Structures are given as structure tokens and as C-alpha cells.
Amino acid sequence: MVDIKIIRCSVQDVAGKLAAYGSIFIVYDRNVRSVVRALGVPAAASLEIEATERNKVLSTVEDICRWLMRHDAGRDAFLLGVGGGVTTDIAGFAASVYKRGIRFGFVPTTLLAQVDAAIGGKDGVNLDSYKNMIGAIRQPEMTFICPEVLETLPAGHLAAGGAELLKTFIIDDSGSWYDRAVESLEKHGDLTEFIGAAAGIKAGIAGRDPYERGERRLLNLGHTFAHAIEKLSDESITHGQAVAMGIILAAKLAEKKGIAKTGLAEKLEADFKRCALPTECPFPIKDLGEAMKKDKKAEGAAVHFVIPERIGHVVTMDLDVDEVTGLLTQDND
Numbered sequence: 270m271v272d273i274k275i276i277r278c279s280v281q282d283v284a285g286k287l288a289a290y291g292s293i294f295i296v297y298d299r300n301v302r303s304v305v306r307a308l309g310v311p312a313a314a315s316l317e318i319e320a321t322e323r324n325k326v327l328s329t330v331e332d333i334c335r336w337l338m339r340h341d342a343g344r345d346a347f348l349l350g351v352g353g354g355v356t357t358d359i360a361g362f363a364a365s366v367y368k369r370g371i372r373f374g375f376v377p378t379t380l381l382a383q384v385d386a387a388i389g390g391k392d393g394v395n396l397d398s399y400k401n402m403i404g405a406i407r408q409p410e411m412t413f414i415c416p417e418v419l420e421t422l423p424a425g426h427l428a429a430g431g432a433e434l435l436k437t438f439i440i441d442d443s444g445s446w447y448d449r450a451v452e453s454l455e456k457h458g459d460l461t462e463f464i465g466a467a468a469g470i471k472a473g474i475a476g477r478d479p480y481e482r483g484e485r486r487l488l489n490l491g492h493t494f495a496h497a498i499e500k501l502s503d504e505s506i507t508h509g510q511a512v513a514m515g516i517i518l519a520a521k522l523a524e525k526k527g528i529a530k531t532g533l534a535e536k537l538e539a540d541f542k543r544c545a546l547p548t549e550c551p552f553p554i555k556d557l558g559e560a561m562k563k564d565k566k567a568e569g570a571a572v573h574f575v576i577p578e579r580i581g582h583v584v585t586m587d588l589d590v591d592e593v594t595g596l597l598t599q600d601n602d
């Protein structure tokens with residue numbers, strides 16, 4: 270069991286909580302310069318990056334390592350990554366490999382990063398057209414969840430994280446969060462309670478199974494379909510949008526397999542629409558099947574699927590892709 274530390278606090282309190290760390294280096298997305306200023310963390314040096322999927326490559330990690338070297342960062346240095354999931358993935362990986370690993374922490378600034386990307390220790394960069402092909406699993410010392418950083422973001426960023434937020438509650442709804450989170454997302458209400466709950470659920474699951482040998486696979490709800498959708502769209506469909514579509518397909522599959530009661534997919538679809546999340550996959554199911562077979566996790570024709578039984582409970586199944594596409598094609602093509 271790994272203890273994954275989530276600290277919920279305001280931006281102003283972060284510096285105090287890092288007071289014990291001597292030599293702090295900050296890597297941040299250029300879009301959140303104002304957040305870095307508000308943090309007021311005394312840093313040995315700060316580096317601004319352009320946190321795009323295209324820059325999520327090994328050469329950016331090398332640039333960060335060179336910059337750390339230039340500033341004489343030793344093994345006792347602490348790297349603080351401030352930004353969305355791309356920034357935390359790059360910064361976490363750089364910290365994992367620089368001098369064989371220095372300590373690091375995150376201030377995630379998007380909903381997606383607060384509930385998902387900045388928690389769990391998986392980091393990495395893309396290789397050619399393959400996402401997260403090079404990386405490591407190494408836990409940050411802590412992830413700071415500061416609610417006020419989201420206020421400065423455009424609504425699109427919230428929508429991108431909404432799917433991962435609802436996904437988490439479809440996996441674990443022990444605090445009856447799901448329906449209330451749907452309402453809050455629809456009305457652009459305060460998400461603080463839900464972000465804290467989702468971050469805690471993710472930290473719990475990832476802490477119990479950091480290397481994804483079992484329970485952690487549940488977090489991939491909707492993701493087998495989502496990765497295929499993202500790939501087929503040439504990345505024009507965002508991860509959050511693809512996850513929303515993927516969850517609906519997983520729910521339809523659950524009904525076809527008799528695992529979920531009829532009506533689950535319809536309810537999720539209606540809920541997602543209320544939250545302005547897309548629900549219709551624009552590609553033929555058979556194309557998704559081909560893409561899924563090519564996915565790096567494919568073992569023979571069987572692929573891991575996470576299937577919702579009901580809101581609050583999901584199961585994993587190894588299924589034959591052709592069987593899945595056959596079942597889903599009955600009412601999708």
C-alpha cells in the first residue's frame with residue numbers, strides 16, 4: 270500500500286507547506302503564469318513550458334534535465350509541476366529520471382489533472398504517434414488541490430475533466446456523489462466537494478494497486494473505447510470527450526452482456542448530455558474494433574474492458590473484440 274498524499278488548501282498556503290524543502294524548482298505551463306505568481310513559492314529557478322501534446326516528448330524532458338543541471342540541482346532538489354495533465358506528466362517524468370530521481374509535487378490547474386492526471390504516479394511522454402509510451406510510475410510527494418485555480422479556466426477545461434469526475438463516481442459512489450455532481454456540472458456549481466472526493470477515490474485505488482495489477486484497472490472505465498476514438502479522430506476529439514463516449518459504449522455493452530439492467534446506458538447518456546458531454550461515438554463500431562486490436566494492451570483478440578454494473582460498481586472482463594463489436598453493432602451501425 271502506497272500512501273498518496275493529497276493536500277486540499279488554498280494557493281496561498283502551498284508555500285508554507287513546502288517550507289521544509291530546501292531547493293525548489295518550478296516547471297509550469299505558460300498559461301498558468303498567474304497561478305505560479307500567486308503561489309509565491311520561493312524557487313531556485315522556474316521554467317515555463319508550452320504544455321501541448323506535441324511537446325510531450327522526450328526532448329522536452331531532456332530540456333528540463335539540462336535546465337536543472339545548469340542550475341546545479343542536486344539529488345535533494347524538489348521539482349514542483351504547475352499546470353494541467355501534460356505539464357504534470359512531463360514534470361513528473363523529468364523528476365523521476367533526473368539524477369535517477371528527485372522528489373517532486375504538483376499543483377494541478379485543470380479539473381482533469383486535479384481528479385486524475387496529477388494523482389497516481391504514472392507519468393511519461395509520447396513516442397511518435399503513441400501516447401505515454403515512455404514513462405515511469407513514481408509517486409509525487411504530494412498533490413495540492415487548490416479550488417481557486419479552476420476559476421480562471423475557460424469552461425471547456427471543466428468539460429474536459431467532467432467525464433473523469435463522473436467516471437470516478439460510476440466506479441465508487443459510496444458518498445452518493447454521482448447525481449449531485451451531474452447537477453453541479455450542469456449548473457456550473459461549486460465542484461470543490463466532488464473534486465476532493467474523486468481525488469481521494471483515485472488516490473485510494475492507485476495507492477492499493479500502484480502498478481495496475483488488479484483494482485487499478487477499474488479506473489480505465491470507458492478508456493479502451495476512448496483510446497480507439499482518440500486515435501481514429503487524429504486527436505481532434507479530446508481525451509475527456511472520448512472518455513464520455515467510451516463510458517456510454519461500455520454501458521451499452523454491459524446491458525448486452527446482461528451485466529447491467531436495461532436503462533443504465535440511457536440514464537448515463539441523459540446525464541452526460543446535461544453536463545454538455547458528448548455521448549455519440551462518430552465512428553463505425555467495426556473501425557473502433559480494429560483500432561482496439563492494435564492498442565498496445567491487446568493480447569491476441571482479447572482486450573480488458575471495464576463494464577459498469579450500476580452507478581457505483583464496475584467490473585473488469587477480458588473480452589474478444591469481435592464479440593464486443595458484434596454486440597454493439599446490433600444497434601449502433
Ligand code: GLY
Nearest residue numbers: 386388389390391
Ligand atoms: N498520473 C496519472 C495516473 O497515475 O493515473
